[in-house]
Amino acid sequence: MQQGRRTATLILAASLVSAMTLGLTQAQEPAPLLAEVPAGTKLVVGDPQTQKALQLSGLIDEIPFEIEWVNLSGGPQTSEAFRARALDVGSVAEIPSIFANWNNLPVRNIAYREREDPIGHPIYRFGIAPGVEAKSLADFRGKRIAFSPGQAQGALVLRALQAAGLTRNDVTLVELPSTADVYPVALASHQVDIAPIGGVNIRRYVNQYGADGATLVEHGLRDDPSHLYAPQWVLDDPAKAAALAVYVDFWARATQWVNDNPEAWVEGYYVRDQGLSAEDGQYLVELTGNQVVPASWDEVVARHQQTIDLLAAELGYEPYSAEQIFDRRFEALGAAALASK
Structure with a gap:
């Protein structure tokens, strides 16, 4: 019950965050998030690393709705699954949401994390x-x-x-x-x-x-954005949007658990799940460094705008506002989940 009250508080707080005009195909302001996830709501999630972190940490047992996990990651796979209406949310880097909207697949970023030292720990x-x-x-x-x-x-x-x-x-x-x-x-x-x-x-x-x-x-550039993103039709479903808000809470807590438990992450994920050596797993942990979830997306959106403009100029696409690929209803949730620990 305590988890349910905390989640409801986070969702209500997020509803107060200023919503921006979103969507390449929509101009209306999105509806506020529901305070509770309706009974019977289910999400199909393609986020294998978070799934494993939730399992290893035990947090997976606290999720108050059904999740069907699918072993999908990366832009091409998740975009294909979105088009088939076979996936509700996926985990990707910066580019997939940008190109999806250029290719008539309206998606929005709903969570963001980055590396604490992106230049010292490039991907x-x-x-x-x-x-x-x-x-x-x-x-x-x-x-x-x-x-x-x-x-x-x-x-x-x-x-x-x-x-x-x-x-x-x-x-x-x-x-x-x-x-x-x-x-x-x-x-x-x-x-x-x-x-x-x-x-x-x-x-x-x-x-x-x-x-x-x-x-x-070494390139000396930021290459660390990591997102959860979802199709617009999923975000337009009040029940699924409420469930996504709760999932962002658990996603942020799983991120912090990985930061705090590098040895368990190496053994449980890299060695047992991915079949790597312990040495390779330790290398990857050191390569990543600490990951953080910012409370504001203002700088993130500004960097995405620079990327959109660059890609448009170099590849012949029409530039658009980066605000169109961020659902600001979710902006405060990740950081709030960590702040309430």
């Missing part, structure tokens, strides 16, 4: 193929760079070029999917000269090909 490094001379972003001129439009890695490439005073006309962008080990293999086989690589692929790439001359370049 990606640029891998440099063996024998290629590149020690800074300025050296990217004339190089072949792996590019995945519509995904975070693709946007990072464009931001890196912008930071170096270059445009896509100064390089050759080679479209490749940024899945699994595609980029490290493309680098090692000299399909490309440069590619953004992340996770355990960073250390594995250098360990495997460093003797051949493979290197890394």
Whole structure:
């Protein structure tokens, strides 16, 4: 009962947050969130890391409605599931919600977290193929760079070029999917000269090909946004919107549990669930650092606007207001959940 009262308080507080005019296809102000989740409400959730954190922490037993968990993550998979009406909410980085709205899939971000030290703990490094001379972003001129439009890695490439005073006309962008080990293999086989690589692929790439001359370049840019996002038709359903508000509460608490329990996270998620070695798991924990949930989205929306404008200019899309992909009804919930601990 205490959890139910706390959740209702958080939802009521969020209803007081100023709602912005949202939607590329809608202009009306969204309805306030319900104070309680109606009985029988169910969410289909594609957020595997949060699912595991909730299970390991025991928080999953406190969720007051039914969740059907699906093993989906990343923009392409979640967008496809949204279009099939098979998913209510997913976990992605910055780019999927931007491109979804460009591709007639109205979605909104409902939660946001970032790394406490994003420059010291970037998600990606640029891998440099063996024998290629590149020690800074300025050296990217004339190089072949792996590019995945519509995904975070693709946007990072464009931001890196912008930071170096270059445009896509100064390089050759080679479209490749940024899945699994595609980029490290493309680098090692000299399909490309440069590619953004992340996770355990960073250390594995250098360990495997460093003797051949493979290197890394730090980009010095923010690449850390992490979101929950949902289709507009789900957010327009009062019962599901209320359940999403409660889910954001648990998502934030799961984030903090991972921060506070790195050893349990390495063993329970990276080793047992993902099949990585303890050494790889520890590397990933150190790579991530501490994650935080800001109480305000103002700076987040401003950074998204810069990204939208850059992508529009470089890829030929029509720019739009970043406010259109944020549902401000949910803005206060994540931080409020942590503040009330």
